[in-house]
Amino acid sequence: MESNKAEKKERKEYSSRIRRLRRLILTTVAASCLIPTCICVILAVRYDRLNDRYKQASADLEWYRSRYGSEMEILGAEEEGEPQSPATETKSSPVSTSDASADEEMDVDYATIDVSGAQNPEDIEGTRYVYLTFDDGPSSSTDEILDILEEYDVKATFFVCGKPSAKYKDVYARIVDDGHTLGMHSYSHKYSDIYSSLDSFKDDLDKLRIFLYETTGVWARYYRFPGGSSNGVSQVDMKELIDHLNSAEITYYDWNVSAGDDRAGATKESIYSNIVTNVPKFKHCIVLMHDAADKQSTVDALPQIIEAIQAMDDTVIVPITDNTLPVQHINNN
Numbered sequence: 001m002e003s004n005k006a007e008k009k010e011r012k013e014y015s016s017r018i019r020r021l022r023r024l025i026l027t028t029v030a031a032s033c034l035i036p037t038c039i040c041v042i043l044a045v046r047y048d049r050l051n052d053r054y055k056q057a058s059a060d061l062e063w064y065r066s067r068y069g070s071e072m073e074i075l076g077a078e079e080e081g082e083p084q085s086p087a088t089e090t091k092s093s094p095v096s097t098s099d100a101s102a103d104e105e106m107d108v109d110y111a112t113i114d115v116s117g118a119q120n121p122e123d124i125e126g127t128r129y130v131y132l133t134f135d136d137g138p139s140s141s142t143d144e145i146l147d148i149l150e151e152y153d154v155k156a157t158f159f160v161c162g163k164p165s166a167k168y169k170d171v172y173a174r175i176v177d178d179g180h181t182l183g184m185h186s187y188s189h190k191y192s193d194i195y196s197s198l199d200s201f202k203d204d205l206d207k208l209r210i211f212l213y214e215t216t217g218v219w220a221r222y223y224r225f226p227g228g229s230s231n232g233v234s235q236v237d238m239k240e241l242i243d244h245l246n247s248a249e250i251t252y253y254d255w256n257v258s259a260g261d262d263r264a265g266a267t268k269e270s271i272y273s274n275i276v277t278n279v280p281k282f283k284h285c286i287v288l289m290h291d292a293a294d295k296q297s298t299v300d301a302l303p304q305i306i307e308a309i310q311a312m313d314d315t316v317i318v319p320i321t322d323n324t325l326p327v328q329h330i331n332n333n
């Protein structure tokens, strides 16, 4: 009886040892599968993040190379040759209007710009491309403009300034998220600073470009000079500024149709009429409008302007892209 009990106890202990051993083996096998899997997942995530940072750093480096190319050559960096503006590489010569006149600082009269590049409507064949562009934003009107563009499913181009106020952060982002083109129009929009020297111009441009990159992730590559390339108020030869933009691979766009919304007494009707009567004169229309708190008439006229352009034969409204032929009042050729 006694020995029977002892035997039973021993058997019980033995089977419990076996169970423990089995558990240990199973745990070891599970761990040896799980741990490498976890390590792989962690490494994959880290690789992904590093890859993103690498791409971002490469884009930054590319820009610095084009901006400070000569200094980098002195430092022994790989020589890449003179950076070419995409404008000169991929496009035929820009649409050039003749010399435009402009008045004094802060009061450039856009409506006096001579649009002698106007074409005889009979000579215009094929699709007409219309680029709606808005300068000076963001403003308290931008959201309303974006709502209208959304309603008509139209993409436009915004040449913006640098406005670090928190209330505009989402507005910059919405311009990009809605699929519009984000262009640059100087950080400060102060003619007396931007056009006082080449260095001031460069500083302002860099400040805006970096600001927009940090705000939206977009490395902007289109520019509109405040007052246009024909502003007539620059202390620096505009060709020097244009050379600088070319070296930084930035294309600048003037306009051949103006809303005239910066003129005293501009009304919804005058804005509508300036655009709708002039668009048919060109096959390729870059339309200047303003996005500013005091330009409500532009916003009010916008729906009818879009409807009128959309009703024109073989005409499309598109945003500026790398393939857009620039309209330039002063070209660099």
Ligand SMILES: [Zn+2]
Pocket (backbone or CB within 6 Å): 135, 136, 185, 189, 226, 227
């Ligand atoms: Zn402006």
